[in-house]
Amino acid sequence: MKIVVCIKQVPDTAEVRINPETNTLVRDGVASIINPYDMHALEAGLQMREAAGAGTVTALTMGPPQAENALREAVSMGIDEGVLLTDRAFAGSDTWATAYTLAKAIEHIGADIIICGKQAIDGDTAQVGPEIAEFLQIPHVAYVRKIDSLKDGSIIVQRLMDDGYDIVESSLPVLLTVVRELNVPRMPSLKGKMAAKKAVIRQMKASDLKADVNSLGLQGSPTQVRNIFAPEAKKDRKMLEGSSEEKVDQLLKELAGLKCL
Amino acid sequence: MDYFLNEEQLMIRDLARQIAEEKIVPVRAELDETGEFAWDVMKTLAQSDLFGLFIPEEYGGLGKGCLELSIAVEELSRACLGISTSFAANALGTYPILLFGTDEQKKKFLPDIASGKKLVAFGLTEANAGSDAGGTQTTAKLDGSEYVINGTKQWITNGGVADIYTIIAITDRSKGPRGASAFVVEKGTPGFSFGKKENKMGIRASATTELVFDNCRIPKENIIGKEGMGFVVAMKTLDNSRTGVGSQGVGVAQGAFEEAVKFARQRVQFGHPIITFQAIQHMLADMGTSIEAARALVYAVARFIDSGAKDVSKESAMSKLFATDVAMKVTTDAVQILGGSGYMKEYPVEKMMRDAKILQIYEGTNQIQRNVIGQALIKEAARNK
Numbered sequence: 001m002k003i004v005v006c007i008k009q010v011p012d013t014a015e016v017r018i019n020p021e022t023n024t025l026v027r028d029g030v031a032s033i034i035n036p037y038d039m040h041a042l043e044a045g046l047q048m049r050e051a052a053g054a055g056t057v058t059a060l061t062m063g064p065p066q067a068e069n070a071l072r073e074a075v076s077m078g079i080d081e082g083v084l085l086t087d088r089a090f091a092g093s094d095t096w097a098t099a100y101t102l103a104k105a106i107e108h109i110g111a112d113i114i115i116c117g118k119q120a121i122d123g124d125t126a127q128v129g130p131e132i133a134e135f136l137q138i139p140h141v142a143y144v145r146k147i148d149s150l151k152d153g154s155i156i157v158q159r160l161m162d163d164g165y166d167i168v169e170s171s172l173p174v175l176l177t178v179v180r181e182l183n184v185p186r187m188p189s190l191k192g193k194m195a196a197k198k199a200v201i202r203q204m205k206a207s208d209l210k211a212d213v214n215s216l217g218l219q220g221s222p223t224q225v226r227n228i229f230a231p232e233a234k235k236d237r238k239m240l241e242g243s244s245e246e247k248v249d250q251l252l253k254e255l256a257g258l259k260c261l
Numbered sequence: 262m263d264y265f266l267n268e269e270q271l272m273i274r275d276l277a278r279q280i281a282e283e284k285i286v287p288v289r290a291e292l293d294e295t296g297e298f299a300w301d302v303m304k305t306l307a308q309s310d311l312f313g314l315f316i317p318e319e320y321g322g323l324g325k326g327c328l329e330l331s332i333a334v335e336e337l338s339r340a341c342l343g344i345s346t347s348f349a350a351n352a353l354g355t356y357p358i359l360l361f362g363t364d365e366q367k368k369k370f371l372p373d374i375a376s377g378k379k380l381v382a383f384g385l386t387e388a389n390a391g392s393d394a395g396g397t398q399t400t401a402k403l404d405g406s407e408y409v410i411n412g413t414k415q416w417i418t419n420g421g422v423a424d425i426y427t428i429i430a431i432t433d434r435s436k437g438p439r440g441a442s443a444f445v446v447e448k449g450t451p452g453f454s455f456g457k458k459e460n461k462m463g464i465r466a467s468a469t470t471e472l473v474f475d476n477c478r479i480p481k482e483n484i485i486g487k488e489g490m491g492f493v494v495a496m497k498t499l500d501n502s503r504t505g506v507g508s509q510g511v512g513v514a515q516g517a518f519e520e521a522v523k524f525a526r527q528r529v530q531f532g533h534p535i536i537t538f539q540a541i542q543h544m545l546a547d548m549g550t551s552i553e554a555a556r557a558l559v560y561a562v563a564r565f566i567d568s569g570a571k572d573v574s575k576e577s578a579m580s581k582l583f584a585t586d587v588a589m590k591v592t593t594d595a596v597q598i599l600g601g602s603g604y605m606k607e608y609p610v611e612k613m614m615r616d617a618k619i620l621q622i623y624e625g626t627n628q629i630q631r632n633v634i635g636q637a638l639i640k641e642a643a644r645n646k
């Protein structure tokens with residue numbers, strides 16, 4: 001069984017600040033981490049490999065050369081191989097172009113199961129996983145919170161919904177995006193860390209993919225970011241004070257005053 | 262201070278620290294309260310290969326030495342001495358096999374120890390044999406192809422939770438100290454059971470029980486070394502493990518010191534953070550200095566042991582003695598700096614102080630360490646005369 005886990009290197013948002021003048025993220029000096037949801041995706045891949053007693057887990061990322069560190073960290077957790085998609089031609093990709101590029105790489109690598117985190121904590125779109133599945137023309141299940149069974153070319157999973165969960169069965173190959181409830185990502189092991197130091201990270205460029213160059217990078221991105229800004233805080237707010245009962249009384253008066261009641 | 266650790270040693274430190282912070286700190290207070298054994302943490306330590314640190318690669322370990330083990334123990338101790346005791350006692354129980362076992366014994370036991378699949382305990386102490394191991398009453402009698410063990414070991418760390426026990430028993434009382442032997446006994450052997458779990462002042466997350474042997478029969482191949490070598494096995498084992506207790510001291514002292522600094526910066530009295538008071542600064546200065554001195558000694562002795570030095574009794578006793586006295590002093594002072602808060606369970610320092618006390622008692626009390634050092638000094642002086 002071949003498992004490919006798509007991971008993204010993101011700034012550790014616990015440490016990120018916003019530059020008040022430009023309204024953009026201050027990334028200088030902020031540590032990079034593997035997107036936390038992708039840690040659960042890696043753990044899921046490793047558990048599937050362990051349960052099957054065979055197979056490989058490949059971590060795939062698209063990013064600048066330093067994204068290699070994310071792949072080394074994945075190696076220290078026990079994956080078999082890291083593949084880095086890095087090329088100037090990929091720069092400026094939106095979710096569409098990113099998914100297209102990753103899909104092309106996955107076609108090249110080959111996969112029975114593709115696992116992604118449900119979303120990246122820097123962009124928060126949750127689009128790339130399902131888009132990859134569309135480009136590959138395979139089924140996908142998003143927000144997987146439990147794997148019920150995986151055998152004989154089919155998988156049964158639980159999909160987290162707002163009001164419960166669905167049980168979904170799919171044939172393979174399939175793409176899953178996973179939520180935190182799925183598992184607890186393991187710590188790296190010492191042998192893994194030592195292996196990670198020596199691991200050869202396979203690099204792939206645009207020319208290594210059977211891809212339409214017009215669909216890559218900024219050129220291939222239908223989304224154009226015009227402006228990033230923090231929405232202005234509305235000023236007409238009123239904080240109610242006092243005990244709960246007093247606050248409820250006041251609230252009723254306020255609402256009546258606004259003719260809401 | 263920079264101790265010029267190599268890349269792998271730093272890796273070990275970082276990993277042990279990550280486990281301590283992410284997996285141990287969040288559960289330590291509860292484990293202290295309930296006295297439950299930290300199986301989850303043990304599983305993490307196993308997955309992370311830390312149980313195999315000091316075990317040779319040919320038996321599934323990482324082939325590192327005393328220094329690497331000390332570094333890991335120190336980091337775990339910074340978070341919880343109860344958990345680090347369970348971890349360190351594993352090494353204590355393994356050394357007899359590692360130092361004196363046959364190749365078959367090593368092949369049989371070490372891989373499961375290295376992988377963390379099986380925990381280990383070391384059983385020397387008895388009701389009448391504390392500081393004076395000569396008081397050992399447990400016996401092992403050869404009967405055909407088996408030894409029959411009778412007697413009770415007390416206060417054995419990892420008792421009940423371990424699968425492998427290395428114990429000392431008397432095989433020939435007429436020979437005095439040369440009449441003791443070391444054995445491996447596996448959990449589940451008929452005639453081998455455990456007493457109740459002790460209710461302790463500190464290191465409550467560690468399991469401490471009696472080992473009860475009632476006509477317990479083990480294959481004769483389970484003897485470690487030769488008949489009569491029991492106390493040699495025990496002493497060499499302790500020589501190797503004592504720096505580990507020293508690193509426990511460094512770790513818990515470091516943990517308490519960091520809490521004290523953090524608190525002293527935040528707590529305001531008389532209009533100023535208490536860290537601005539010279540009295541507090543001087544306490545912190547002494548704490549920081551003694552921790553650094555203890556760490557330097559522990560690392561130096563660990564390197565000395567790893568160099569293959571023959572006789573390390575004096576030095577390992579020194580590292581245990583000094584670092585654990587530092588631990589007791591520093592944790593007590595940390596409680597003092599936190600004042601009433603330090604006495605409350607909402608803060609971790611009272612636990613650290615309770616935990617630290619054991620370090621001056623087990624693996625030979627600090628009085629006994631001074632005896633060991635004193636005897637070595639007498640021998641050296643006689644030799645140099």
Ligand SMILES: Cc1cc2nc3c(=O)[nH]c(=O)nc-3n(C[C@H](O)[C@H](O)[C@H](O)COP(=O)(O)OP(=O)(O)OC[C@H]3O[C@@H](n4cnc5c(N)ncnc54)[C@H](O)[C@@H]3O)c2cc1C
Nearest residue numbers: 383384385386391392416417418469622623624625626628
């Ligand atoms: C939590 C815990 C875990 C333990 N784990 C283990 C374990 O895993 N395996 C194991 O084998 N043992 C273990 N022990 C036992 C431990 O090693 C002994 O408690 C220790 O060696 C001291 O023995 P004792 O308690 O009988 O004290 P005693 O020997 O009775 O000593 C009492 C006091 O007299 C002093 N004293 C005794 N003799 C001398 C002397 N000649 N000169 C000066 N002072 C002296 C001692 O320093 C001490 O202050 C553990 C103990 C505890 C409490």
